Amino acid sequence: MKEFLETVNFLKKEVAYMPKIAIILGSGLGSLVDLMEDKKVISYQDIPNFPVSTVPGHKGELIFGRLNNVPIIAMNGRFHYYEGYDLKEVTYPIRIFKLLGVETLILTNAAGGINLEFQKGDLMIIEDQLSFFAESVLRGPNQEEFGERFIDMSNVYDKDYIEILKPIIKNITGKCLTGVYAYMKGPTYETPAEIKALRVLGADAVGMSTVPEAVVAKHCGIKCIGITCITNMAAGVKNEILTHEDVKETAKKVENNFKMVIQKLVSKINEKN
Numbered sequence: 441m442k443e444f445l446e447t448v449n450f451l452k453k454e455v456a457y458m459p460k461i462a463i464i465l466g467s468g469l470g471s472l473v474d475l476m477e478d479k480k481v482i483s484y485q486d487i488p489n490f491p492v493s494t495v496p497g498h499k500g501e502l503i504f505g506r507l508n509n510v511p512i513i514a515m516n517g518r519f520h521y522y523e524g525y526d527l528k529e530v531t532y533p534i535r536i537f538k539l540l541g542v543e544t545l546i547l548t549n550a551a552g553g554i555n556l557e558f559q560k561g562d563l564m565i566i567e568d569q570l571s572f573f574a575e576s577v578l579r580g581p582n583q584e585e586f587g588e589r590f591i592d593m594s595n596v597y598d599k600d601y602i603e604i605l606k607p608i609i610k611n612i613t614g615k616c617l618t619g620v621y622a623y624m625k626g627p628t629y630e631t632p633a634e635i636k637a638l639r640v641l642g643a644d645a646v647g648m649s650t651v652p653e654a655v656v657a658k659h660c661g662i663k664c665i666g667i668t669c670i671t672n673m674a675a676g677v678k679n680e681i682l683t684h685e686d687v688k689e690t691a692k693k694v695e696n697n698f699k700m701v702i703q704k705l706v707s708k709i710n711e712k713n
C-alpha cells in the first residue's frame with residue numbers, strides 16, 4: 441500500500457482537482473488529448489512507482505484536464521503484458537485511479553473482428569469478456585484494501601452505460617454493435633484455428649489489452665465502459681496477412697468518430713452524476 445500512497449500523494453500535489461472519470465486511450469486514440477483543455481501532462485517516468493515504458497518512442501503520459509468541460513484523467517499509453525510487465529504493473533494505474541477518487545473508467549482498444557457480421561472500422565461496445573487463456577490479475581494474496589477475494593463477474597461492463605452508449609455510437613457511425621471481447625496475451629496475432637475456437641466460445645472480437653484493467657476496476661468498485669475499434673478482421677476470416685501497420689491505419693481512419701463518441705459519452709456520464 442505504501443507505494444500506492446506515494447504515487448497518489450505525488451499526483452495530488454501536482455493537480456489541483458481530481459476527476460471522477462478516467463480513460464485509457466487505445467491505439468489511434470491518442471489525439472483525444474488535443475481536445476482537452478487546462479491540461480496538466482505528467483510523464484510516467486516522473487511519477488513515483490509508476491511502471492515506465494521500455495519501448496522506444498512509446499507515449500507514456502497521464503493527462504489531467506477537461507474534455508467538453510468535464511474533468512477527466514487520460515492515460516496516453518497503456519502497459520501490455522506482452523511487453524514484459526507483470527499483471528500488477530499492467531494494472532497499477534487502475535488502483536491509483538481508485539485512490540484518487542475515480543468512479544468510472546472508459547477502456548478503449550483496437551481488436552480483430554471475429555463476428556462475421558463485423559467490418560473493419562466498426563466500433564463495438566464491450567458487453568462482456570473472455571479470458572480463458574491468461575492467468576488472473578488477482579492471483580496471489582488478496583489486496584483487501586481494494587476489494588474482496590472472490591468477485592462476482594456478472595456485470596463487468598456497466599449495463600446503464602452500455603444503454604447510454606448505444607444511441608451515441610449509432611448517431612455518429614450509423615450502426616451500433618455490441619459484443620464479447622476475448623483477451624489473448626499476444627504479442628503474436630492469433631492463428632486461424634484459435635480464431636475459429638474463440639468464435640465457438642462466443643467471442644466477437646479479440647485483442648491484447650483491457651481485460652486485466654477491467655478485472656482490477658471491478659475488484660475495486662470502479663464502473664467500467666469498454667469500446668473496441670475493429671481495426672482488422674481476425675486471422676483467417678479474410679484471406680489477408682495481419683500487420684500492425686494495417687491496424688494503425690484503420691485506427692487512424694476511425695479516430696475522428698471515436699473521439700466524438702468519447703466526447704459525448706463523457707458529457708452524459710457527467711450529467712448522470
Ligand code: HPA
Binds near residue numbers: 552629646647675
Ligand atoms: N488480434 C489481437 N489483437 C489485435 C488484433 C487482432 O487481430 N487487431 C488489433 N489488436
